[in-house]
Amino acid sequence: MKIPIKWLGELVKLPSDIKKLTSDLTMVGHMIDKIEVKNGETNLDLELRGNRADCYSIMGIAREVAAIYGTKLKDINIVPVKKIKKYSIDLDVQTPLVKRVGMIEIKNVKITTSPKWLSEKLSAYGMESKNNIVDLTNLVMIETGEPMHAFDLDKLSLASSAGRKGKHLEIRLAKNGEKITTFMDTTLTMTKEDLVWAKNDTVLSVAGAVGEKHHSISNETKNILLEAANYDRANVRRTVYRHMLLTDAGIRHEKELDPNMVDFAISRFLYFINKYNWGEFKPEMYDYYPKKVNSWSLNLDFDYLKSLSGLDLKFETIKSILTGLGFEITKRDKSAITVLVPTHRTDVTFEEDLIEEI
Numbered sequence: 001m002k003i004p005i006k007w008l009g010e011l012v013k014l015p016s017d018i019k020k021l022t023s024d025l026t027m028v029g030h031m032i033d034k035i036e037v038k039n040g041e042t043n044l045d046l047e048l049r050g051n052r053a054d055c056y057s058i059m060g061i062a063r064e065v066a067a068i069y070g071t072k073l074k075d076i077n078i079v080p081v082k083k084i085k086k087y088s089i090d091l092d093v094q095t096p097l098v099k100r101v102g103m104i105e106i107k108n109v110k111i112t113t114s115p116k117w118l119s120e121k122l123s124a125y126g127m128e129s130k131n132n133i134v135d136l137t138n139l140v141m142i143e144t145g146e147p148m149h150a151f152d153l154d155k156l157s158l159a160s161s162a163g164r165k166g167k168h169l170e171i172r173l174a175k176n177g178e179k180i181t182t183f184m185d186t187t188l189t190m191t192k193e194d195l196v197w198a199k200n201d202t203v204l205s206v207a208g209a210v211g212e213k214h215h216s217i218s219n220e221t222k223n224i225l226l227e228a229a230n231y232d233r234a235n236v237r238r239t240v241y242r243h244m245l246l247t248d249a250g251i252r253h254e255k256e257l258d259p260n261m262v263d264f265a266i267s268r269f270l271y272f273i274n275k276y277n278w279g280e281f282k283p284e285m286y287d288y289y290p291k292k293v294n295s296w297s298l299n300l301d302f303d304y305l306k307s308l309s310g311l312d313l314k315f316e317t318i319k320s321i322l323t324g325l326g327f328e329i330t331k332r333d334k335s336a337i338t339v340l341v342p343t344h345r346t347d348v349t350f351e352e353d354l355i356e357e358i
Contacts, residue, residue, distance in 0.1 A: 001046045002036075003046055008062060011074055011076065012072075013071050021044075021065070024068050028067075032045070032047070033045040033046065038124070046061070053252070053258070053347070054346070056145050059073075059076070059143060059145065060145055063326060066324070070324060077271045078268050078270070080267055081284060081285040083102075083287035084287065089105070089225065090168045094171065094173070095173055098171050098232075099229075099289075101286075101289075102227065102287055103286040105225055106224050106279040108279055109279040110279065111220075113132070114135045118135050121142075127142075141248065141252070143268070144264060146264070148226060148227060148228040150224045150227075151216070151217070151226075152223075152224060156215060169198070170197070171207060173193065173196070174190035174193075174194040175192060182211065183210070183213045193238065195239065206239060206245065207229065207236070208239070208240075208249060208253035209245040210245050224279070230259035230261075236253040240253075256346040258343045259289070298341060298350070299337075300336060302337075304355070305318075305355050309358065322357065326344075327341060327342065327345075
């Protein structure tokens with residue numbers, strides 16, 4: 001995972017000595033593969049553990065830096081959205097492999113060459129600039145860790161009238177032999193195990209991996225449908241490697257992403273749309289979220305912590321570490337504490353995981 005230092009510094013205060021930063025990140029388990037300097041920009045190339053889905057983002061690494069130095073994340077601007085269950089476009093989700101979907105229409109979109117600040121951020125990460133809207137989906141993905149995709153709304157040929165009956169979009173398993181031509185001009189033949197977005201018999205995208213060429217946005221696009229979603233990671237992983245779709249979106253979706261990042265990512269996208277007057281929208285996000293994920297509690301026994309780690313730590317030290325990492329201590333007695341785990345820490349599911357953090 002490439003982390004442009006300048007970009008990271010926009011989210012959290014950094015030490016002036018980059019070597020100290022890299023050393024401290026390594027000491028907490030984020031190995032530095034290399035440090036690159038390109039066009040005057042310094043990038044850290046981190047060798048991340050596969051289970052740390054939250055760290056495949058600038059925000060995730062910023063949280064780690066804040067915990068190391070006892071600081072806080074800087075404010076991240078968003079346009080809050082109201083989450084609604086009925087929308088001008090109907091979505092028929094036909095499989096439990098879909099955990100959450102957020103959708104919002106943005107009208108009268110202005111497709112332009114990306115401003116310098118946007119193209120330079122993507123260039124520092126190692127990504128080529130396309131146009132302001134495509135680049136913005138990539139920027140938000142890199143920053144938050146939540147992939148998103150923009151469809152050309154008019155090419156979907158969907159009526160926006162609320163009175164129209166029937167399901168207009170589907171997320172379903174593909175039919176054996178269905179084909180899709182990606183925006184990279186590669187034709188893929190789907191299997192019945194591949195998860196896709198579709199309109200009737202037309203495959204619009206391979207869920208979590210890549211969009212179809214005709215329905216993706218172009219310089220002529222006037223209106224878009226923006227989506228961000230959360231899928232079964234094992235299914236996405238099999239599809240990614242079956243079709244060799246090693247995209248930035250696929251690499252993230254094969255991890256255990258936090259479904260609660262869906263609305264935050266869309267809200268972050270809308271902030272830039274609003275700031276630069278790139279389109280018009282009503283801040284209402286269609287939200288398919290059948291089983292909401294809430295923070296979960298874990299018990300941490302002090303004797304077990306001592307025997308497993310070999311450390312004899314005072315409660316205040318334990319509390320400082322865990323709260324600095326975003327955990328909340330909800331109960332305490334002489335022998336143990338109860339810890340509330342934030343939903344972005346999808347890797348922390350056992351008592352031993354808490355001990356590892358300490």
